[in-house]
Amino acid sequence: MGAEGRALARDPQPKPGRFGGKSLYTIAIYVILIVAVFISLLPFGYVVSTSFKSTMSLFSYPPDWLPENPTLDNYRNLLNRYPFWRWLFNSFVVAGSVTAIKLVVDSMAGYAFAKMRFPGRDALFLVVLMSLMVPFAALLIPTFIIIRELGMLNTYWGLILPGLASPIGVFMMRQFIESLPSDLENAARLDGCSEFQIYRRVILPLIKPGLVVLGVFTFMTQWTSYLWPLVVVTKPEMATLTVGVRSLTSTFTQDWGLNSAAAILSMLPTILVFIFLQRYFIAGSIAGALKE
Amino acid sequence: MQEQAVTQTTRPRALALSEEEHQRLQRRYQRRRSLTAYLFLLPGAIFFFAFLVIPILLLFFYTFNNGGIISEREWVGLANWRNVLRDDLVITAIKNTVVYCLMAIPAVFVISMVLALVLQQAARGGSAFRSLLYIPTLAPYVVAALLWQFVVHRDFGILNMILVEFGQEPRNWLGSPDLALRSITMLEVWRGVGFWTLLFLAGLIGLPKELYQAAAIDGANAWQRFRYLTIPLMRPTFFFAVVMATIWNLQLFDSVSILTNGGPQNSTVTVVWYIQQTTFAYTDKVGFGAALSFMLLLLILFLALIEIRLLRKR
Incomplete structure (x- = not known):
């Protein structure tokens, strides 16, 4: 700050x-x-x-x-006997993909909601606000059935796709973009920029702090997600870190040392990401997202 | 870029348009702009429909069926709804979940608000403290729950070590029915404090400074400034926080699944845990789980709308 x-x-x-x-x-x-x-x-x-x-x-x-x-x-035990690196890789693929796709998709939608005028805009945004209240856990069963019908159980896409529906990013991006002065985009429009060029060259650079906040938030949510991977993955080699680390504990015995090593190693990446980006993350940017 | 704008905006001068032609062009322009807007919304809308709208409809459909995950799906009418409303464990699950929310949300909000106010006063080292306080939030629940076992473990947990140090009897934090849900609550509060502190702090920093100066000149003391300025001004932040905390906390699952798995004596059975158990763990009561999920959806919508009602007014 x-x-x-x-x-x-x-x-x-x-x-x-x-x-x-x-x-x-x-x-x-x-x-x-x-x-x-x-x-x-x-x-x-x-x-x-x-x-x-x-x-x-x-x-x-x-x-x-x-x-x-x-x-x-x-x-040594953890890395030699269990596919820990594979779990780490899976978590990176899933969390990274969801974050990348959401940043693009949500900022585009946020731009449309914040700066464009079109029929049905307010009604559609109300739908987005209402859907913030839908708990993902309640949609576990139908989401599982959809992913299964698509043949995506035990695949990366099966892990990634349901994470893309969350509307909170659209909401945050809209709040960020709305607070930008319109002069810049109007100037670009007079220069003959298309809407996509304005989005790409004017809006995106200006909302970088907002993108970092949404990116970190999305990445952390996916990285720590447990319920969905638990349901959609049955093959050990497709397990994400959370499910993999959990599988180290059998019902009756618990190797505390092994579990502790796994806990430390699985938290290291998030702590590194956080330390690297905390300057942006704490910059009070969330406050911008909260203004009504 | 702006210099360019000046040179390029020299418009052709003789552009005489009839009124009709002007309106036609304007309509065409509006249509084009609307179309662009819809194109910008399209990618998000696809995911939104495929994994939010359709699942809600499908969920409603599945509340009238049974099977569908392992066994064949069959229409059973209202049987699931009847079973859910009659099931004792459903009542226990809802009771536990609501009791948990009533313990966890006020606790985490009070602690976080105090810490946010304190952090705001810390002239030096504030950012270091903020980052350190945020670390528990970074722990995936699987890790947080493991950490917590070291805190509440009967034989070598930190909490019991402290109790013994003070000459108290060690307690079975996770193994006794009246303590288990409280232990889960402590974990969730511990993990949540960093997040909410950051959020409240962001809200505090955004408050208009001039009002505080004016109040100080008028002789308002610290408590009066807090009571009559900070609390009312923070309303939008509190509003968002209360609604989101309710929505998130009513979905309590991860820590329960890992630490107690619903036990002992069903004292930590929560709604989402029960949904997951009936549908995926060892039974194939998909319809029952669907009806319970739909109830959770309605419960959350209901409570969130009540909170919005209560907090918006006044």
């Missing part, structure tokens, strides 16, 4: 009793934040530690926070 946001964030009223009051206040703020971050991250620390423990030392009591003899056995 940078300097502007920080200036806004500061309390406009100077605190009375400058020294004592103010510093106590600041200390309280950071104590709350540190406690919150500690609670957020504590379980991760425990899992990282467990992923380096040997199976024998897992159940020592009282449990220790740091592994006594750190070992990479769990990671």
Whole structure:
């Protein structure tokens, strides 16, 4: 959010009793934040530690926070005995494809809703708003039947296509594009640009932050999706990460070290993506999407 | 690009059009523009129809049938609806799901709002704290649920270690019927805080600064500014958050499926879990699952519309 946001964030009223009051206040703020971050991250620390423990030392009591003899056995096990790379690849293909297709399709629809005038526009947009309320989980059965009729069980398309129906992206893109001044597109129109050229050359570059927000949101939703892959995939080699990691646990036994290693490895890509893009993601751009 | 515009907009001067001709051209232009708009909507509309509109219609059709996934489909009339309304587990599932929402949504909103306000006050390091707080949200449920087992595990979970440290009896967080749903709620709150904090913070940053300055000049204290400025001004954000949280949380499935699988003694059976079980897990009660799905759809629409009603007015 940078300097502007920080200036806004500061309390406009100077605190009375400058020294004592103010510093106590600041200390309280950071104590709350540190406690919150500690609670957020504590379980991760425990899992990282467990992923380096040997199976024998897992159940020592009282449990220790740091592994006594750190070992990479769990990671070796996971990568040698299970098709972990394949799961990772599948998740990337699915989440990547859904994100790429949705960015194009939703920004096009958003542009039409935001800037074009055509009969039935408001009625159609109302349909989009209403459909935000449709829970995907309730459409599990008919979606499964449609995908099966299309012969797409255990295929990438079967995993990808249902994710493309979600209307939230159209809604977000419309809000973003509507906030752009119309002068730029009108200038381009006078230059003889076609609507597609305006979309491609004027609108898309201007809504880059919005595209990043929608892209990260879509990618994360797909990356963490569990219910749909669980239903549509029965072959182990088509499993996505979530289903694959889950399959490591049989009903009666649980190899905690192995599961922890899998948890860490399957989260690494999302954390990397997030760190790389968080500048955009947090830039308050969501606020733009929320304005009514 | 703009310089170009100037040179190219020199129009041909003698372009005398009759009124009729003018209108005809304008209509043609309007038609062309509408057509372009529809073309822009077309790709999205295809997916929207194929995987949202048609599934809803198909779902409604399947509530009057049975079979269709493993066995042959057959028409059974209203039997599924009758069975769903008579099924005790359906009542339990709806009750659990609603109780969960009533615990989770207020908890996560209060915590997130407090953290958003605190983050807004943090002059330094705010962005680092924000990113760290967001990390739990990045965990897929499969991972989050695994992490949570380390927290609530009976023998070596963090929570019980703390309890023992304070001289309390360790508890069976996932194994006892009165604690299991609460443990699930804690997980969901833990995972959701980052997301909602970010959303509320984005809303707070967008508030008009001048009003706060005016209020401060008028001598309003921090609490008054919060009560009479922040809360009313945040209404659009809260409005969106409450509706979306209701829609999402009523679909609770992943964590339940992984941590408790509905148990112990059906204390964590949720609506979506029951749909998944009846349809895909070991039975082939597709029609029953479809009727239950349709009920979920109606329940969510109903609650969302009530919330929209309540929050829009006032």
